[in-house]
Amino acid sequence: MGTAAASADAGELGRHLGVFDAVVIGLGSMIGAGVFAALAPAAGAAGSGLLPGLALAAAVAYSNAASSARLAARYPRSGGTYVYGRERLGDFWGYLAGWGFVVGKTTSCAAMALTVGSYVWPGQAHAVAVAAVVALTAVNYVGVQKSAWLTRAIVAVVLAVLAAVVTACLTCGTAQAARLEPGTGATFGGVLQAAGLLFFAFAGYARIATLGEEVRDPERTIPRAIPLALGITLVVYAAVAVAVLAVLGPDRLAHTAAPLAEAVRAAGAPGLAPVVRAGAAVAATGSLLALVLGVSRTTLAMARDRHLPHALAAVHPRFQVPHRAELAVGAVVAVLAATTDVRGAIGFSSFGVLVYYAIANAAAWTLTPAEGLPVRKVPRMVPRIVPAVGAAGCLVLAFALPAASVLSGAAVIAAGAAAYGLRRALVSRA
Template identity: 80%
Template sequence: MAGTVPTGRQPELVRRLGTGDAVVIGLGSMIGAGIFAALAPAAAAAGSGLLLSLAVAAAVAYCNATSSARLAARYPASGGTYVYGRERLGAFWGYLAGWAFVVGKTASCAAMALTVGAYLWPGQAHAVAVAAVVVLTAVNYTGVQKSAWLTRVIVTVVLAVLAAVVVSCLTSGAADPSRLDVGTDAHWTGVLQAAGLLFFAFAGYARIATLGEEVRDPARTIPRAIPLALGLTLVVYAAVATAVLTVLGPDRLADTPAPLTAAATAAGPWGQAGAGWLVPVVRAGAAVAALGSLLALILGVSRTTLAMARDRHLPHALAAVHPRFKVPHRAELAVGTVVAVLAGTADLRGAIGFSSFGVLVYYALANASAWTLTPAEGRPPRLVPAVGLTGCLLLACTLPVSSVISGAAVLTVGAAAYALRAGPRR
């Protein structure tokens, strides 16, 4: 039967993560990606409607988070929507969700690695990006508890830096609240496209679901951790976006590759003239945030790779679990290798658009899976998966044309590979 769980004995991971660990991993994924990578291209698309785009992205993300939390509590295994789609919709849809996640989030990994390079050493961004991937893959290899501990440190540092930026901007003489007004440059197509790009940042709560096999008491922990991580991230996003817009305005925000650095330069610390010590602190914070996001992303992609390898949709050798560290070490090495290659060759903004398309398809399938739950299985209100599914498909279609074409092409290749593999058995 297409939707059944494989009956053979599989290598098992260890449940070590509590609610706090899961929330921190989600925060590490979302905050680094959104503030330092997606804010400027989103402003370029939405103009003065940037905050509207943030609200749209948050609404869709809430629906996705609710659907994912209910499904993860029902199916607490590594793989996220790959598992949910397989169990609720059939083997092909589970495979397609897993494929969309792996390719989309692999692009996200490359984007985060390139963000590290752009802030630390702009002239050698690709080389720094590759080095970051190698180091963090080694960290993940030694165990998920070390990854959670390091992510906790990174999130603390980044939140402190962002708080300094917000206070500096809002207390600066350069701040102009009128820059928050929605002007004639804001059109619904641009607002939706920006929401799709910002969704790239909100999708970090998927790390919590894909780590379901390593979470203690998943039926309680996951439904608590996902909305908590999402809510905290939304508060941070709204505060930072508002503060930066009041100083730079939408046009300057869209034109700068490092918007928080530009805002710190324009505002100065706590309203004083000149950026002083805050600019280098912001640069360091951006690099640390991207490292935290990259760490959690590699963690999540490797777990979905593990789940697909268990079902032989990817090479079965990738399903191995290290006897000492209890991690999917071959999957982590394979993901790290692919990401390192992309980080050495990819374009940052192109990677964000491509990733957003894949992730939106992934969550569309998560909402479709949640729709099939019964009340006894913890189904959310019907409106939640309906809005989530519609919102994901709408935002995916309004992304930049190049992202839609390339994303659809890669999904088609994945579907064709599945058909070729399954065809002889039909």
């Protein structure tokens, strides 16, 4: 107990998470955020090119995961790319990554909270959203192990629901199921835009990296957990996308607000629709839990360097969590969930996260084999072609997003850069 207390007093977090828990936290974020939210807008952008868009998003995500895993193992501290950018590229680039992540993902937290509200009690979506934020902030406050246990249960429920959806859609009779119709013709620009939107669904593995200070044996745990979580998520997404497309077709999928519920009804299993709605609420809850967890850790790292109020860098002496950062993030998300409708914020969030990962890949580019990890620990992650492809892919997808998302995202990034410059000027004068 004395050691734990000393660690907490020194501002360090407790290392409690193994590979399984880290994978589950990544799954809880990715599957909850994407499969119920991103398929329909992506189908609207790509039409019959939805599956190529999914494959492209996965390829970029894999490059990012490889770079993030290698960096996280070398710098096993809270903050993710905020830390990597600062250490490898300089203070400004680390700050810019952290700024984009905190602002974009705080908006995503509110979006997920409102998704919970819209499924649980549509008439009182804002009230339910705020209640969900308060409850999950309390869970995070009492320790990351509690969050991991809750995430295990959520992931199990969501995977069971998705398995039921895929089974119902792929085993229904041809008289009930729609053929995979060509639908709206796919264009290259449409596929790129769909990939950018679907990337939102893959971004959850960042939560594993931002928890680098709380995993056991990070040099082994993080490089294993990130690719595992990403691979499992890709298999799940591909199965669900194929099943839903087979029943609805791309045009009908693009114009439905609840594609998975609509798909089971079209497949002749309307009794599954309420189960799917419940699963969507649980999935969004899991995503919200993991998002709040990740944003609070990046907030902690930025507060330690005084890019955010230093009071937020406190670590609870008993629970060994950044309790003030968690409370601050929870309060901001609760206000957003109570006063705004941010369910259309996927594009905005994707832009910020793609900028974040572009910086991660640029940081990974600077690693050399001599200072990196042995190849046996991080297979196929050493060549520089991986971060090069990842950085280029991030920038292409970011600027292929809808114009409103690009403009708003660029404005937020520019505001963060201006704030950084103002702070540096004030410090230099002092």
